[in-house]
Amino acid sequence: MTAAVALALKRLTVMREGERRALDGVVLSIRPGERVAVIGPSGAGKTTLLRVLATALRQTDGSVEILGTDPWALDAGARRRLRARIGLIHQAPPLPPRQRVVTAVLAGRLGSWPLWKALVSLAYPLDMAGARAELARLDLSDRLFDRCDRLSGGQAQRVGIARVLYQQPELILADEPVSALDPALANHTVGVLAAEAQARGVTLFASLHAVDLALAHFPRIVGLRDGRVAFDLPTEQIDAQRLDQLYSQEGYLPTQEGRPFEASRNRPLQSPLCK
C-alpha cells in the first residue's frame, strides 16, 4: 500500500510470434493512487501491456515492478498474494457460461477467502449483499441470479467490472472495459471506476478506445503506438494534433512539413508492386 511507485516499467519488451515486438522498450512509472488511461490504435500493444501488468504474461526483456515487487522474482505463494492485490477487467470477461452472476462476482475475492469459505459460497452465496451492492453501482442488481450466458455483451462486461470492484484490489487494470456499452452507460461506468479508485486511493490504469472518456475521467494519458510510448502527458496537454498523429494510418498519413509522419521510417510508403 505504501510503495513509492504502483507500477514501474523499464525498457519493457515483449516478443510475440517470434520476431514481432508487441511491446518495444516501454518505460512507464505510475504513483499509487494515480489514474492513467492508455490510448492508441488497434494493435498498438495495449492489451499486451495490461496482461504484463496483471502478471498474466511475462516480459521478454526489461523489468517490471508491480506494487513494489518484481512478480517473477517471487515464489508461487507470494505471487498469488500479489495477484490478489491486482484486479484486471477484461474486455470480454471470461465468465463460465452456466455460473450465476452472484457467484461470478463473489469469485473476485477468492484470492483472500479461505478455501472453506469459497466452497461453502459455491453452494450458498455467502455475501449476497456485497455482490448486489457492486452490481447496483453498475445498474445491474436485478441480474444477481441470472446465468452468465443469459447476459448481453454489455451486461457481461459490467459483471466483470463488478467482480473486480468486489475484489477491492490496490491496482485496478482495465482492458477496454466499456467497449460493449452505449455512450451514456460507458461514461457512467468509467465514472464508477474512477470514483472507486479515488475513494479508496488505489491506482487505476485503463485502456480505452473512446478518447473522450479518457480525457474526461483521467488526469494522465499515455499514447501507445506500435508497442512504443508515443506520449505520456497530463490530460490538459493533449490536443487534436497529437491524437491525429497517434491514430493516423499508413497510407492515410497527415504530413508534417511536407514529409510523411513517423511510419515511413520503417518501410517505404509505396509497396514494391507499384514499381
Next chain:
Amino acid sequence: MKSAWLAGTALILGLVWASAAFLRLDPAGLFAAGTLGAFGKFVGEFFPPDLSAPFLSQIAWGTLETLAISAVATLLAALGGIMIALPAAGRFGPLPQLASRFVLNALRSIPELVFAALMVLAAGLGPFAGTLALALHTTGVLGRLFAEALENAPSEPADALVNSGASRVSVFFYATLPGVLPQCVAYSLYRWEINIRMAAVLGFVGAGGLGQMLYVSLSLFHSPQACSVILAMLLIVMLVDEASALLRRSMA
C-alpha cells in the same frame, strides 16, 4: 478390379469354411426339417411367463438390486473418474499424467465381466462384487472422457481467477468445473444407461441382481420364470432409455 473382388470373396468363403470345420459345426443341421419345430418347442416352453405374486415380488427385488448396483457403481466411477482425470489431463505435470493414463487404460480395457468374476473371488458372491466390477471398468471409461473434456475446456475463466490470486482448488471449483460439468453429467448418465444393462448380465457370474435370478432359473430349467426375468430386464432398459433421454433434453 474384378479379380480382386473374386479373390476377396474366395478368401472370406474359405475362412468361413475353415472356421466351421475347426469348430465342427454342421451347417446342414441349421436347415434340417426338424430344426424349426425344435426351436418352436424351445421358445414355447418359456410361455406363458411366470406372473405369480411371490415370483413377481422376487423380480421387483432383483430389479431394485440391479438399479442400485448400477447407480452406486456409476456414482463411484464418476467420482473416481474425475479424480484420475485431473492428473490425466496434465494438471499435475507429465509424470502423473502418464501414470494416470496407464491406470485409466488398464481399467478400461478389462471388461466388466472379467472384473466381476475377479470381484466375486475377492469379495464373495452378491451385489457388492457386481458394484465393484462395474465401478472399476466405468472409472476407466469416464476418467478418459472427463480428461478429454478438461483438456478441451476453454482456459480463460480459470486463467482470470489465477490472475486474481485464487488458489488452484478454488479455481477448479469456480471456473474449470462449471465449464465441464454439463458434459461430465451427460457422459455419466449415458454410462449409467449402459451399466444398468450390464448389471443385469453381471449376475451370471454371481454378482447379484436380475442376472443372478436369470441364471438360477435357466440352470433349473424354470423357463417361464426366466421369461419373466427377461421381460423385466427389457422393461427397465426401455424405461431407463426414455428417462435419460428426457433428462438430457431438459439439461440442454
